Amino acid sequence: MGEMSSFQLGVVGALFLSVASSVSIVICNKALMSNLGFPFATTLTSWHLMVTFCTLHTAQRLNFFESKSIDTKTVMLFGILNGVSIGLLNLSLGFNSIGFYQMTKLAIIPFTVLLETLFLNKQFSRKIKFALFLLLVGVGIASVTDLQLNLVGTILSLLAIVTTCVGQILTNTIQKRLNVSSTQLLYQSAPFQAAILFVSGPLVDQFLTKQNVFAFKYSPLVLGFIVLSCLIAVSVNFSTFLVIGKTSPVTYQVLGHLKTCLILGFGYTLLHDPFTERNIIGILIAICGMGLYSFFCTQESKKKQSPDLSLVSQIKEKDATQLLGHPDKESHEAKKSTKDSVV
Structure with missing residues (x-):
């Protein structure tokens, strides 16, 4: 029971860290x-990932965690896949309208459910699916405005969805199958993610913005915000791997949409972004969906634990019966022996 409560506390801490750091970095990057x-x-x-790796390398040198070697090919392919998915998401945003990009992000949840059902034999109950549907409808109402389709943008969005889903599923699968922590996996894969984005990032950005990142005039204020963004990103990257490892890719995506609702709220409160009744209705529906998802997941988790607990109690009862049975048997044999000797 102590281990279970400790695990639940760790999950809550990971979720809180993920939400707080993600909302913070969005506000910082928006500024x-x-x-x-x-x-x-x-x-x-790419700078975020480089700073993350340097921070984890320093922590590993100071013995805050133990580095665990993972197959180089696995880590390299995993890191490159995650790096490519980030680049594709940014390209998708560049080639599509904001509304279509939001639809792309919404499509990640059903596609993840489909992949886990087909390839990992994971079962999702009707209640869970209903909660996810309610969540997606709410976020769609709150955030999707216009839907302008084009062939290149649609292809990039599909590729972004596939790579993001596979990357998040692998984040969970690798941690469990290879018995590595989120910190160890992030430490091993961050250099490859940073490398692919460090090479492709300036090209992608120049293609999308028509500006050269190396020709940009960096004022002290800009440099200060870049440093702050990189420091917050360490927490974002760490909490992402932590949440996916402790829960599931679908739960991480649900959490991501909670962040979207919070960011919309913060944007209205702090940055005075336009806010309509549609946004409010959508956010309320999304929160209902998140609440139901959390409630149904907790119920199903308790149902899964109850058979295990009953099995443990049966084993304990059996062991107790056997232990109690031996003295009776020995006593019976002792009595029989005494009777024989008297005779």
């Missing part, structure tokens, strides 16, 4: 890109 005119999102992500 950096919208107010200070720094539009190089992909290159900035």
Whole structure:
């Protein structure tokens, strides 16, 4: 019971860290890109990953965690896949309208459910599916505005969905099958993710923004926000691997849509972004969906635990019966022996 409560506390802590860090970095990056005119999102992500690796390397040297070797080919392919998915998401945003990009993000949940059902034999109950559907409808109402389709943008969105889903499923699968922690996996894969984005980032950003990241005039204020963004990103990357490892890719995506609702709320409160009744209705529906998802997951988790507990109690009862049975048998044999000797 102590281990279970400790695990649940760890999950809650990971979820809180993920939400807090993600909302913080979105606000920081919005100020950096919208107010200070720094539009190089992909290159900035490569810097995030480089700082994350350097931070984890320092922590490993100081013995905060033990490095565990993982098959180089597995880590390399995993890191490159995650790096490519980030680049594709940014390209999808560049080639599509904001509304279609939001639809792309919404499609990640049903596609993840489909992949886990087909390839990992994972079962999702009707209640869970209903909660996810309610969540997606709410987020769609709150965030999707216009839907402008084009062939290149649609292909990029499909590729972004596939690579993101596979990357998140592998994040969970690798941690469990190879028995590595989220910190160990992030430490091993971050250099490869950073490398692929460090090479492709400036090209992608120049293609999307028509500006050169190396020709940009970096003022002290811009540099300060970049450093702050990189520091927050360490927490974002760490909590992402932690949440997916402790829960599931679907739960992480549900959490991501909670962040979307919070960011919309913060944008209205702090940045005075336009907010309509449609946004409010959508956010309320999405929160209902998240609440139901959490409630149904907790119920199903308790049902799975109850057979295990009953099995343990049966084993204990059997062991107790055997232990109690031996003295009776010995006593019976002792009595029989005494009777024989008297005779």
